[in-house]
Amino acid sequence: MRLLERNPRLSGLMLGLAVLALAGVRAQAQLEVTSTRPGSIAIFPKVISDGTRDTIISLTNTTNMMAYVHCEATNGIGECAGSPDPANQTYYCNVDEDCLNVTDPNGSTVANAGPCEVRWQPGDYDLVLTAQQPTFWRVSTGRVQDPNLNSGDSCTTNGANQTLCPGFFLGNGNNGAGANIPGASGAFRGEIRCFQTDMSGSLSTGNALKGEAIIEALNTDGSGAGLLSAYNSLNVEGQGTPVSTDTANLNGSEYARCPDSLTIDHLAPGETDPISGADVEVELTFIPCTYNTINPTSMRVALNTYDQMEVPRSGGDIRTCWANYRGSEDGATANRDTLYLRTTAAAAQSGNCSAGVPDGSISCSSDSDCGRGGVCFDNACQGGSTIGRTCAVDANCGTGGVCGPPSGILGVAETLYDGGGIPGSSAEVAHLVGTRGDDDTMSTAGEF
Amino acid sequence: MLNKWKLASFASAIVVMGAAAVSAAPDHDNPSGLLMYPKIEVDLSNNVDTRLHISNTSSEQTMAHCFYVNANSHCTNTGGVCESFADCNDNGVFGACVPGWIETNFDIFFTSNQPIGWVASAGLAGDELPCRATFLNPNPCFGNGSNNGTRIPPISETPFVGELKCIEADPDTRLPVPCGGTGPACANNLTGHAAITAGGDVASYHAAGLEALQNDGSTDLIIGGDPAAAEYEPCAEVLVMDFVFDGAVDPIGDPLQASSELTLIPCTQDFRGRNTPPITAQFLVYNEFEQRLSTSRRLECLMDSPISAIDTGDPSRSIFSVDVGGTVTGQARIRGVGGGLAGVAMLATATDFSDSTTRVGRSAYALDTVVETADSAPDTISLP
Numbered sequence: 001m002r003l004l005e006r007n008p009r010l011s012g013l014m015l016g017l018a019v020l021a022l023a024g025v026r027a028q029a030q031l032e033v034t035s036t037r038p039g040s041i042a043i044f045p046k047v048i049s050d051g052t053r054d055t056i057i058s059l060t061n062t063t064n065m066m067a068y069v070h071c072e073a074t075n076g077i078g079e080c081a082g083s084p085d086p087a088n089q090t091y092y093c094n095v096d097e098d099c100l101n102v103t104d105p106n107g108s109t110v111a112n113a114g115p116c117e118v119r120w121q122p123g124d125y126d127l128v129l130t131a132q133q134p135t136f137w138r139v140s141t142g143r144v145q146d147p148n149l150n151s152g153d154s155c156t157t158n159g160a161n162q163t164l165c166p167g168f169f170l171g172n173g174n175n176g177a178g179a180n181i182p183g184a185s186g187a188f189r190g191e192i193r194c195f196q197t198d199m200s201g202s203l204s205t206g207n208a209l210k211g212e213a214i215i216e217a218l219n220t221d222g223s224g225a226g227l228l229s230a231y232n233s234l235n236v237e238g239q240g241t242p243v244s245t246d247t248a249n250l251n252g253s254e255y256a257r258c259p260d261s262l263t264i265d266h267l268a269p270g271e272t273d274p275i276s277g278a279d280v281e282v283e284l285t286f287i288p289c290t291y292n293t294i295n296p297t298s299m300r301v302a303l304n305t306y307d308q309m310e311v312p313r314s315g316g317d318i319r320t321c322w323a324n325y326r327g328s329e330d331g332a333t334a335n336r337d338t339l340y341l342r343t344t345a346a347a348a349q350s351g352n353c354s355a356g357v358p359d360g361s362i363s364c365s366s367d368s369d370c371g372r373g374g375v376c377f378d379n380a381c382q383g384g385s386t387i388g389r390t391c392a393v394d395a396n397c398g399t400g401g402v403c404g405p406p407s408g409i410l411g412v413a414e415t416l417y418d419g420g421g422i423p424g425s426s427a428e429v430a431h432l433v434g435t436r437g438d439d440d441t442m443s444t445a446g447e448f
Numbered sequence: 449m450l451n452k453w454k455l456a457s458f459a460s461a462i463v464v465m466g467a468a469a470v471s472a473a474p475d476h477d478n479p480s481g482l483l484m485y486p487k488i489e490v491d492l493s494n495n496v497d498t499r500l501h502i503s504n505t506s507s508e509q510t511m512a513h514c515f516y517v518n519a520n521s522h523c524t525n526t527g528g529v530c531e532s533f534a535d536c537n538d539n540g541v542f543g544a545c546v547p548g549w550i551e552t553n554f555d556i557f558f559t560s561n562q563p564i565g566w567v568a569s570a571g572l573a574g575d576e577l578p579c580r581a582t583f584l585n586p587n588p589c590f591g592n593g594s595n596n597g598t599r600i601p602p603i604s605e606t607p608f609v610g611e612l613k614c615i616e617a618d619p620d621t622r623l624p625v626p627c628g629g630t631g632p633a634c635a636n637n638l639t640g641h642a643a644i645t646a647g648g649d650v651a652s653y654h655a656a657g658l659e660a661l662q663n664d665g666s667t668d669l670i671i672g673g674d675p676a677a678a679e680y681e682p683c684a685e686v687l688v689m690d691f692v693f694d695g696a697v698d699p700i701g702d703p704l705q706a707s708s709e710l711t712l713i714p715c716t717q718d719f720r721g722r723n724t725p726p727i728t729a730q731f732l733v734y735n736e737f738e739q740r741l742s743t744s745r746r747l748e749c750l751m752d753s754p755i756s757a758i759d760t761g762d763p764s765r766s767i768f769s770v771d772v773g774g775t776v777t778g779q780a781r782i783r784g785v786g787g788g789l790a791g792v793a794m795l796a797t798a799t800d801f802s803d804s805t806t807r808v809g810r811s812a813y814a815l816d817t818v819v820e821t822a823d824s825a826p827d828t829i830s831l832p
Contacts, residue, residue, distance in 0.1 A: 032477075034475035034477050035475070036474070036475045036477065036815070037475050056699060062816070131738060132734045133734065134734065134736055134778055136776060136777045151775065152770060152771060155699045155776065163699055165699065165775070166736075167776065211690065214795065216700045216701060223702070224702065224704060225701065225809070226698070226701045226798075227808065228796075228810065228811035230812065230813045231813060232816075263479070265502075265641040267565075273499075274499060276645050276650075306561045306563065308564065309579060310561055339565065341563060342563040417650055424645075425811075426643060426812070429654075431478065431479065432478055433479060433505065
């Protein structure tokens with residue numbers, strides 16, 4: 001047997017090369033949130049079905065294997081507290097200011113129908129996609145499998161106001177064979193996140209999913225007006241076997257980390273389009289990266305808008321669950337001096353409670369301030385959970401409270417054109433800049 | 449003593465493994481050093497024009513060297529723009545409709561964090577520049593810097609169909625700044641956006657961005673390929689397009705019909721030799737029954753087509769039409785043979801999907817990108 005003579009320089013070289021190799025492997029495994037590559041979570045930040053517009057969700061399995069999907073549809077619509085009887089009219093809103101000077105069914109102006117009570121209502125459903133299968137559904141009516149429809153038939157609506165279309169739909173056992181996707185119960189303005197799972201419903205990182213959301217304007221009789229805004233889903237890449245069956249850890253090694261910030265190129269709201277002469281409004285919609293089915297996640301959105309003269313202006317505020325900024329109303333984007341703008345958006349400052357139970361130290365004005373199961377008694381929350389509430393320190397999260405880092409944000413920009421003869425709209429997801437240093441989580445716990 | 453050959457082999461294997469790991473399918477979401485706008489459309493007689501927008505996301509000044517490519521076909525007899533020989537009728541004598549490729553290049557100088565926008569038919573220059581420095585006003589903008597040196601020409605003719613490519617570059621050499629390796633990090637600061645307006649409705653999309661990885665300052669840009677040599681992220685080997693089959697009744701807008709368009713451009717471009725390499729686009733189309741059909745189409749510089757006209761002159765017989773596809777939605781996987789592709793899709797609603805004059809609304813969305821092999825043949829952009 002020949003003894004190997006140890007050479008220190010050689011050992012060092014080998015070690016260095018091994019490190020390089022590992023670095024290369026890590027680079028190959030770098031995961032991203034992206035709108036132009038398939039992922040294991042497909043996110044649609046802006047989904048509208050409120051009587052003025054409706055949305056078609058298109059979802060595709062881009063792999064040659066079955067893909068099981070669990071979708072969470074979260075309604076973040078707000079209603080003005082002073083809305084008349086829903087049989088007459090409901091005033092929908094994003095912020096309290098939307099409830100000012102609204103027109104009632106009689107044509108009179110109501111000075112203040114507020115405050116705006118933002119609803120947070122998650123719902124879920126499951127579907128199965130065969131290899132390379134595309135599918136779609138309409139948010140207001142959902143979709144029902146009908147094997148009797150022939151290839152090439154048009155979609156129809158049944159007596160339960162559900163859409164039936166030719167195609168192949170599979171249930172995954174939870175909903176049974178011939179599963180349907182339910183329509184939204186009432187007006188919906190919110191988001192949809194679709195998680196790839198295995199057959200048992202546990203999270204899976206097959207990176208199979210991509211999709212588009214197509215928002216279409218409706219005529220006053222509810223029929224489609226044909227005016228469209230389409231955008232790609234934001235897809236979160238994953239790898240390996242998730243540690244949890246129902247919580248995705250966006251930590252860069254299991255699922256991609258969310259972007260550090262967003263950047264959006266857009267026209268200045270209140271200006272006119274230089275081609276059509278139409279008046280321009282811009283809506284910036286943001287959702288928190290972190291998600292759970294227990295409580296809505298708050299986010300402090302920091303907006304910074306540059307005009308063509310490089311003049312910056314800031315805006316944004318704290319929002320919960322689903323934030324839809326109208327450019328003409330935000331300090332960063334309104335009343336700017338140039339036609340073309342660039343807006344950056346980032347989550348800032350306040351953290352979010354990742355654990356905790358109200359212990360009487362959480363102030364409130366209504367039960368909705370106290371999360372699920374919580375009650376507002378004597379202006380203090382009792383029971384429920386503080387998960388998702390804004391916080392600065394652990395004590396802000398009640399008993400057993402843990403104040404986690406601020407959630408990342410994702411977003412969509414939509415430009416609305418009015419005038420010039422034809423109203424129109426267009427949408428894209430925001431550009432993603434950098435990668436967050438903190439983790440986010442997306443949890444579907446309690447929904448399987 | 450350890451065998452030196454074994455050491456060399458081991459070292460080579462590690463370098464290859466490490467190097468091969470860098471290549472990944474591009475995404476169009478991040479600021480980048482190369483932007484591609486696959487579809488610029490202008491037809492002033494029909495109120496169609498394109499608004500273009502590029503932003504510098506950096507707090508430093510930067511510059512982009514840009515190339516319009518006019519992909520119009522022209523009649524051999526009249527020189528007019530044409531789509532087929534039928535447009536080339538000169539007093540009963542028909543000429544041929546020959547595909548064209550005409551390039552125009554220009555520079556844009558950005559100040560820090562600056563968005564720049566213009567309308568394709570008008571361009572941008574002179575007093576229209578937002579930060580135009582003069583002797584009396586050398587620092588016209590909030591920071592220090594100016595747009596002097598920027599002159600964006602109007603597109604060369606109308607009607608116009610073509611593309612735009614912009615490369616972040618050194619203002620003196622008009623080439624990418626040498627970077628990567630032991631040098632400075634490559635500049636990836638540009639984001640882009642295009643909005644095509646027809647009448648009043650608007651279809652907008654992000655410019656496809658490729659991040660710069662390294663650069664030697666030469667006039668040949670290597671896109672993808674061997675990761676050790678790649679100067680930019682690779683173009684897609686396969687583009688994935690979700691679409692609604694042409695003629696399918698809009699599930700929301702019944703009786704409106706869906707009508708889609710697809711625009712594809714080659715990643716490889718020879719701006720120096722004015723050569724257009726031939727590329728064939730292969731299409732695999734899946735419907736919701738998982739049934740698969742296929743076709744292919746040769747690209748002459750740029751393909752801009754209703755999807756149901758890609759494979760046939762009779763839209764009702766196309767594999768992209770609902771009469772053949774049978775379901776509302778489909779998936780198309782598009783592979784470029786002979787080079788990488790970039791593209792954009794447009795979904796429209798119309799009362800008659802085969803007649804674009806009946807179009808009601810239109811919207812654009814990006815195609816997904818897939819790279820299947822780490823070291824497929826690279827694309828190249830040759831700069832003048």
